[in-house]
Amino acid sequence: MTDVVSGFLLPDLESEDGAPFWAGTARGELLVQACASCGRRRFPPRPMCPHCRSIETRWDPMSGRATVWSFVVPHPPLLPAYAELAPYNVIVVALDDDPTIRMVGNLVTGPEGGINEIDPASIAIGEPVEVVFSRVGDTTLPRWKRA
Amino acid sequence: MAESVLKDKVAIVGIGQTAFGKGLPDSELSLACQAISAALDECGIAPSEVDGLVSFTMEPNREVDVARNVGLGDITFFSQIGYGGGAGCGTIVHAAMAIATGQCEVAVAWRARKRADKASRPWAQVTERLEDHWQWSRPWGLLRPVDEIAMLTRRYMHEFGAKREHLANVAIAFRKHANRNPAATMHDRPLSFEQYMDARWISEPLCLFDNCLETDGGLAAVLVSAERAKDLPQKPVYVHTGAQGLPPQHQTMINYFNDDPLRGPAWTAAKQLWRDADFTPADVKVAQIYDAFSPLIPLSLEGYGFCGRGEGAAFTEGGALEWPDGRLPTNTSGGGMSEAYVHGFNLVLEGVRQMRGTSTSQVEGAECCLVTSGEGVPTSAVLLRR
Numbered sequence: 001m002t003d004v005v006s007g008f009l010l011p012d013l014e015s016e017d018g019a020p021f022w023a024g025t026a027r028g029e030l031l032v033q034a035c036a037s038c039g040r041r042r043f044p045p046r047p048m049c050p051h052c053r054s055i056e057t058r059w060d061p062m063s064g065r066a067t068v069w070s071f072v073v074p075h076p077p078l079l080p081a082y083a084e085l086a087p088y089n090v091i092v093v094a095l096d097d098d099p100t101i102r103m104v105g106n107l108v109t110g111p112e113g114g115i116n117e118i119d120p121a122s123i124a125i126g127e128p129v130e131v132v133f134s135r136v137g138d139t140t141l142p143r144w145k146r147a
Numbered sequence: 148m149a150e151s152v153l154k155d156k157v158a159i160v161g162i163g164q165t166a167f168g169k170g171l172p173d174s175e176l177s178l179a180c181q182a183i184s185a186a187l188d189e190c191g192i193a194p195s196e197v198d199g200l201v202s203f204t205m206e207p208n209r210e211v212d213v214a215r216n217v218g219l220g221d222i223t224f225f226s227q228i229g230y231g232g233g234a235g236c237g238t239i240v241h242a243a244m245a246i247a248t249g250q251c252e253v254a255v256a257w258r259a260r261k262r263a264d265k266a267s268r269p270w271a272q273v274t275e276r277l278e279d280h281w282q283w284s285r286p287w288g289l290l291r292p293v294d295e296i297a298m299l300t301r302r303y304m305h306e307f308g309a310k311r312e313h314l315a316n317v318a319i320a321f322r323k324h325a326n327r328n329p330a331a332t333m334h335d336r337p338l339s340f341e342q343y344m345d346a347r348w349i350s351e352p353l354c355l356f357d358n359c360l361e362t363d364g365g366l367a368a369v370l371v372s373a374e375r376a377k378d379l380p381q382k383p384v385y386v387h388t389g390a391q392g393l394p395p396q397h398q399t400m401i402n403y404f405n406d407d408p409l410r411g412p413a414w415t416a417a418k419q420l421w422r423d424a425d426f427t428p429a430d431v432k433v434a435q436i437y438d439a440f441s442p443l444i445p446l447s448l449e450g451y452g453f454c455g456r457g458e459g460a461a462f463t464e465g466g467a468l469e470w471p472d473g474r475l476p477t478n479t480s481g482g483g484m485s486e487a488y489v490h491g492f493n494l495v496l497e498g499v500r501q502m503r504g505t506s507t508s509q510v511e512g513a514e515c516c517l518v519t520s521g522e523g524v525p526t527s528a529v530l531l532r533r
Contacts, residue, residue, distance in 0.1 A: 009290070011282035018282055043404060044283040050396065069403070070302040073351035074294050082288045087348070090289045092298055092403050102403050104284045115288060120351065125305045141286055 007081025010139045017045045020059050025140040030131050031059040032101055043101045062101075064131035065147060066093035069102055073120040088116040093129060093144055106143045108132065113145070151388070151423040155532065157243035158376035158383035161190030161369035162496045167332050167487035171261065171363040178365030179208045179259035180216040186367040187217075190379045192253055195220040197369075199251030201238040203258055203490060204229040213257075224251035228391075230399055232439055232521030233412065235491040236529045239518075240389035242370045252371065258492035259365030284401045293358055293440060295400045296523055297350040300442040303409055304352065309445060309460035311352065315343040316463035317441040318356040318484060323469055325481025328507040332360050333485040357441040359483035366492045368499065384502040387515060387532040388424045392416030393525040400523060412526040413450025413519065420528050421452065426515050428452040431530075433501050433510040434475055434517040435494035438482045443522040444468070448475075451517060451528070470508035479508040491520050495529070502533040 013022045024031035033045040037054035048055050071091040076083045088106065095101045106115040107123055111132040129144035163185025165171070165178050173181070187194055197219045200210045204227045214222060224245040228234035235258065242254035277285055289295060303309055322338035325331035338356060346354040376383035392415035396405035421427065428451060436447045445459025453475060454462045462474075470476040480486045480497035487493050498518040500506040519528040 009277055009281075009285040011286060012276040012278040015278045015282065044280060044398075070298050070305070072289070072294055072297040072301060073348065074288060074290065074297075075348045075350065078288075078290055082290060085288070087351070088288055090287050090294065090298070092302075100406065104287050104289055104401070104403070106287050125302070136286070139286070143287075 007079060008136055009079070010137055013139060017047065021045060022139065024059065025133055025142050028133050030062045030064050030142055032062055032095070032098070034058050034060045041098050041101055043103065062095055062097045065096040066129050066131070066144065067096070068107070068123065068125050068127050068129060069094045070125060071107070071123050085114065085116045087120065089118060089120050089123060091123070091144065103142065108134065108143045108145055110145055111143070153243055153247050153386065153389065154423050155385045155387055156247045156373055157370050157386045158373050159239070159368050159370050159386065159499050159531070160376050160379045160381050160383055161186040161192065162367070162499050163187070163189060164366040164493070164496060165364050167330065167362050167364040167489070169361070169363060175207045175259050175261050176212055176216065178363070179213055179257055179367070182259060182365035182367040183213065183217050183255055183257055186255065186369045190369050190381050192369060192371070192379070194218040196253045197255050198222055199224040199242055199245050199254030201226050201228070201242045201254060201256045203227060203231070203234040203238065205231055205234070205490070206258060208259060224254065228527070230521065230525040232437055232491050233524035233526040235437070235495055235520040235527065236389065236518055237391050237520065237527035239368065239370070239386060239495060239529050240391060240527055243386040243389060246370060246372055252375070254370045255367055256370065257365065257367035258490050260489060261363040262361045262488060280398060280401065289401070291350070292400060293353055294350045296440045296442060297353045298403065299408060299523065301352050303442060303446070306409065307457035307460065311344065313445065313460035313463050314357050314441040315340055317438070317444045317468060318343055320466070320468035320473070321438065321478045321482045321485045324479050324508050325485035327470070328480050328486060331481040331486040332362060333481060353440060353442070359439045359488035360485070362487040362489055364487050364489045366489055366496055368495060382503045382533070384499045385532045387426070387530045388420050389527070389529040390416040390419035391525070391527045392419070397525065399525060402523060409446065411446055411450060411522050412524065413447045413522050416526050416528045417451045420530055424530055426530065431475065431515060431517050432513040433479060434477045434519070435479070435482065435498045436477050436517070436519050437491045437494060437521045438478055438484050439488065439521060441484065444477065447519055447522045450522065451519065470510065476508065476510050479506050479510065494518050498529070498531045502531050
């Protein structure tokens with residue numbers, strides 16, 4: 001089943017901090033912000049490096065491999081577009097390239113897969129996953145499939 | 148160490164609250180004013196003497212409107228604390244600091260809301276384009292506070308072996324206390340272990356009974372100097388120590404992005420709280436711990452030092468949270484899960500009642516009571532003493 005596009009909460013693709021990330025996902029790239037001065041990565045993106053206070057940034061491409069750090073299975077009451085899909089999974093992954101970087105996502109069977117397709121009872125913390133890019137309206141969300 | 152400017156210098160001398168319910172006919176402003184008025188009457192202080200006001204940034208009622216209704220005088224100190232349920236004890240801390248430093252003499256801290264109104268659910272009031280930090284969680288369907296805390300809970304269970312049975316200990320203890328408190332929403336509504344385990348999911352691994360109530364109501368507290376408190380009718384309850392807590396690299400509610408997400412704001416507030424205190428966690432015999440969700444109890448027990456890291460779930464075993472014989476009777480009015488959820492402000496008032504000796508589940512011989520605010524958000528705590 002495909003996502004119900006209307007009613008999903010989507011990011012402002014032009015937001016000052018997030019725009020390069022969302023432009024990356026639209027191209028099929030998973031980018032993480034890094035400090036152009038000291039090289040430390042940070043997520044979510046923000047203007048200043050908390051380690052050296054540089055405001056110079058760069059965006060590093062990630063391999064897209066990760067492991068499941070935690071997950072939940074929301075049930076209603078939910079906003080209508082999400083309630084229609086419930087129960088579905090939401091996961092947090094830690095990136096293999098840099099396990100200090102964690103991201104919220106969904107576990108799916110592929111870029112077109114629904115967020116409610118995988119049996120939640122089969123999801124395990126620590127299982128390896130890899131990024132896929134799912135189009136939702138005008139936005140490309142990184143999601144994750146089993147590696 | 149220099150003597151604390153704050154310690155025992157200010158007392159809570161009056162408390163007031165409205166009825167709790169769903170769909171109360173009164174407006175939020177009316178609820179706030181009724182609670183404040185009751186708190187002033189209880190301690191015999193005239194509204195014109197109030198010169199300090201503290202509430203939450205999420206409080207719908209502005210100082211000007213409260214003052215114009217209750218008939219307050221010249222207000223020389225007013226502040227608001229952010230981060231939702233993290234603010235409750237912070238209002239007491241700010242009020243106490245303002246009195247201790249002479250910025251005001253009679254401060255009122257309050258919270259009123261109609262949370263039971265579906266339209267007031269903060270998570271349902273979102274726009275479709277997310278510009279702030281929610282853009283990193285909500286698009287994937289992590290929508291509500293319960294989803295955000297469930298994510299930390301699953302990780303906590305994984306790392307430390309906590310089980311649903313531990314969360315049931317929390318829910319059942321607080322329900323037992325509510326059944327001793329006629330003012331509690333869940334009075335006369337017992338909760339069994341079987342009911343807990345069979346309850347519908349809200350966000351796995353959290354079920355219905357892991358969630359707080361949705362309540363309409365208002366509560367207020369009046370604070371004055373310890374000196375002035377001696378002349379007032381109610382037994383003074385001293386603000387022994389107080390603290391706010393915002394740890395490094397913390398993100399409110401979706402705290403998944405730092406090195407150690409399970410070491411939350413409680414740990415930061417605790418350091419400050421105990422630093423100047425005459426008590427240690429071992430001396431504390433009663434606590435009111437913020438319980439928007441049951442897993443916040445084990446996380447807070449660890450943060451405030453009642454047990455070691457990862458031991459908070461096991462701490463709940465053997466009725467440890469239950470009046471009268473548990474190691475630490477907690478949320479003795481029923482708390483947010485079974486008395487009322489007014490952003491944790493009812494926990495402050497129950498802390499006061501414990502120190503006055505007037506709780507419906509009174510803990511004998513307790514010299515102090517810990518009251519905490521939201522865990523998982525920038526938070527605050529006070530240690531009240533009698």
